[in-house]
Amino acid sequence: MAAVIFTDYSSSTAAAAAAVARLLPSSRYRFGDGVLHSRQSLLLHFAPRNPIMLRTTATSCASASPSVVTASMVAETSAKVIDGKSIAKQIRDEITVEISRMKDTVGVVPGLAVILVGDRKDSATYVRNKKKACESVGINSYEVNLPEDSTEQEVLKHISGFNDDPTVHGILVQLPLPSHMNEQNILNSVCIEKDVDGFHPLNIGRLAMRGREPLFVSCTPKGCIELLHRYGVEIKGRRAVVIGRSNIVGTPAALLLQREDATVSVVHSRTKNPEEITRQADIIIAAVGQANMVRGNWIKPGAVVIDVGINAVEDAKSAKGYRLVGDVCYEEACKIASAITPVPGGVGPMTIAMLLSNTLSSAKRIHNFK
Numbered sequence: 183m184a185a186v187i188f189t190d191y192s193s194s195t196a197a198a199a200a201a202v203a204r205l206l207p208s209s210r211y212r213f214g215d216g217v218l219h220s221r222q223s224l225l226l227h228f229a230p231r232n233p234i235m236l237r238t239t240a241t242s243c244a245s246a247s248p249s250v251v252t253a254s255m256v257a258e259t260s261a262k263v264i265d266g267k268s269i270a271k272q273i274r275d276e277i278t279v280e281i282s283r284m285k286d287t288v289g290v291v292p293g294l295a296v297i298l299v300g301d302r303k304d305s306a307t308y309v310r311n312k313k314k315a316c317e318s319v320g321i322n323s324y325e326v327n328l329p330e331d332s333t334e335q336e337v338l339k340h341i342s343g344f345n346d347d348p349t350v351h352g353i354l355v356q357l358p359l360p361s362h363m364n365e366q367n368i369l370n371s372v373c374i375e376k377d378v379d380g381f382h383p384l385n386i387g388r389l390a391m392r393g394r395e396p397l398f399v400s401c402t403p404k405g406c407i408e409l410l411h412r413y414g415v416e417i418k419g420r421r422a423v424v425i426g427r428s429n430i431v432g433t434p435a436a437l438l439l440q441r442e443d444a445t446v447s448v449v450h451s452r453t454k455n456p457e458e459i460t461r462q463a464d465i466i467i468a469a470v471g472q473a474n475m476v477r478g479n480w481i482k483p484g485a486v487v488i489d490v491g492i493n494a495v496e497d498a499k500s501a502k503g504y505r506l507v508g509d510v511c512y513e514e515a516c517k518i519a520s521a522i523t524p525v526p527g528g529v530g531p532m533t534i535a536m537l538l539s540n541t542l543s544s545a546k547r548i549h550n551f552k
């Protein structure tokens with residue numbers, strides 16, 4: 183669904199910023215941090231404050247942050263792009279090789295069962311994509327499509343069948359479920375050994391406990407950490423901020439970072455001064471669902487930014503009339519961060535790659551295949 187984005191714009195603050203830039207004698211300046219700053223980057227970080235509801239074009243970020251950034255936070259860099267698409271492809275290739283080795287050695291092919299209830303187009307697309315991804319690596323996929331008015335009992339019956347089916351190693355219930363169903367009951371009924379989505383409370387509980395190992399970690403946060411690993415980003419001892427605390431992304435992402443010995447803060451909708459907290463972080467994972475919320479002046483120079491958000495914003499230049507952006511204002515953040523995931527092409531492709539990886543791990547564990 184296309185969304186309209188409005189930009190906060192203040193002639194007074196923008197004029198002040200322009201005036202500051204005009205007062206400065208050359209086009210590049212060195213501040214307390216010893217970093218060279220351009221006039222352009224300085225202007226960028228004097229965020230305009232008073233709203234005059236201006237509709238954005240495709241290229242600008244959403245409303246400006248009300249906080250004023252100090253000059254020491256402004257660095258003119260160009261972040262390395264963390265290419266989730268190519269890493270996901272690499273992982274899928276590795277999975278394909280492993281599945282073929284398993285088939286040749288023990289004659290087992292991993293199987294993933296997907297249950298879709300109702301006729302939401304977006305859910306049908308996700309399920310289709312998952313099925314295609316399974317086929318591409320050699321995983322057998324099984325699909326059950328139930329009508330919107332199915333009962334909870336019917337869904338539970340199918341889950342129970344898949345729980346007992348030895349050819350199925352992973353079970354996924356496509357969310358959201360129709361409102362008359364109890365999501366918790368349904369997710370709890372997936373046996374923990376086949377919970378490839380990692381949504382079962384036992385898996386999340388084990389993730390939260392020291393000395394316990396979850397059988398599965400939910401795919402999106404696992405994908406975020408995998409990106410950090412594959413790009414050689416050190417996590418141990420670093421400060422990390424996760425923005426968002428949902429059960430499926432924010433909370434498990436924070437738990438994973440903590441397990442890797444980061445010092446983690448979680449920012450949510452009731453957090454006061456989220457910018458200040460985020461600015462402390464060496465690693466930022468943003469999973470909010472608010473287009474371009476994290477501005478350049480929220481980011482510590484050199485931080486690594488993983489943007490989970492997928493938001494549609496109006497874009498007259500696009501044939502679809504909209505385009506997808508993250509929770510982080512990319513064009514600002516890429517000048518400050520040392521590395522950043524794009525949207526699309528960052529975390530998104532990793533989510534499906536991790537689902538395939540979890541399904542393979544499940545089959546290996548069940549068949550004791552090393």
Ligand code: NDP
Binds near residue numbers: 426451469472
């Ligand atoms: P949820 O809506 O479940 O959670 C959003 C979280 O963000 C909540 O914890 C909420 O806080 C917090 N939040 C909302 N507004 C603010 C705010 N203004 N300031 C600080 N925190 C805020 O979303 P999800 O976790 O499911 O998804 C987050 C984003 O990630 C979405 O854009 C979604 O589309 C995307 N996504 C992408 C995936 C991928 O594969 N790339 C997979 C899954 C999700 P509170 O708890 O206080 O309400």
